[in-house]
Amino acid sequence: MSDDTDLLLRRILTDVLGLKQNQASDFTEDTGLFGHLPELDSMAVAGLLTELEDRLDIVIDDDEIDGEMLETYGGLLAFAKAKRKTA
């Protein structure tokens, strides 16, 4: 089974940030998220994590959430991929 985490994650960010279709495909590993995009406040990040859980069928504990994982697109993607492997 090919890993569709990247695609799903871009879709979630598109929905949460209200991006235009394909705008999220410009995201690279280094694209800044939490702390870089003003609209991504704590409420939005909470929503983002809840959507991640629902759509990737994973559970995210409080102590797994750290600044590094939320700071860049690459960080979040690596986290989501690792979670799905162990889910």
Place this chain on the structure above:
Amino acid sequence: MIPLTWSCPLPGGGLAQEYALTFDHGRARRLLVIPALFDEANRLRRFTVEVMRRLDQAGIDTLLPDLPGTNESLQPLHLLEPQDWADAMAAAARLFEATHVLAIRGGCLLTPPGVPALHYAPAKAPAILRQMLRARTLAAREAGREETREGLMTLALAEGIELAGYRLGAEFVRQFEALTVANKAIEIAQDTIGGSGLWLRAEPGDSAVQADALAAVVMVALA
């Protein structure tokens, strides 16, 4: 669209004047709209009113009341319980002589009995609470404080808590956690409307296409 006030029952008896938006031309089909809850209410407010505009064009009267303690309401939210919200919506349905109800997201938890209801993308109470607790732990972490969801929940059940800017009493949290959809309703899933739900947006958004779609589903159901 006319803003008005309506007489809402208070928990200890008596009445308070609460605010509502309405399209009321004394028509046969009269729809009570129960808003989404907490921060989702803000993100979906414009969408909700856009759906009401379309229903007005289609000959359907609508009333969108405030939940006591939210929006323009002067009631102290931390003294209220979810049952007071449900009672308020039941009272609004009676006063407006609603023939139908459209509840949105968490609003589906407050649908009054005895009126045919439509539920748009119903949200579960524990999920709503969990997300607000998570937002608070994230904000705390950013500020250099360590809070956990379990710790906050214990605090909330003991002495109440402020979540997403809403001051909730301990009894509110206890009841809300166990709240489920009580009455039968036709469910309208987001898949039917198309696109992604506007409650997901970090910033309040708008979608004419989605408003058209939801209004169309409501019109068919009320026909």
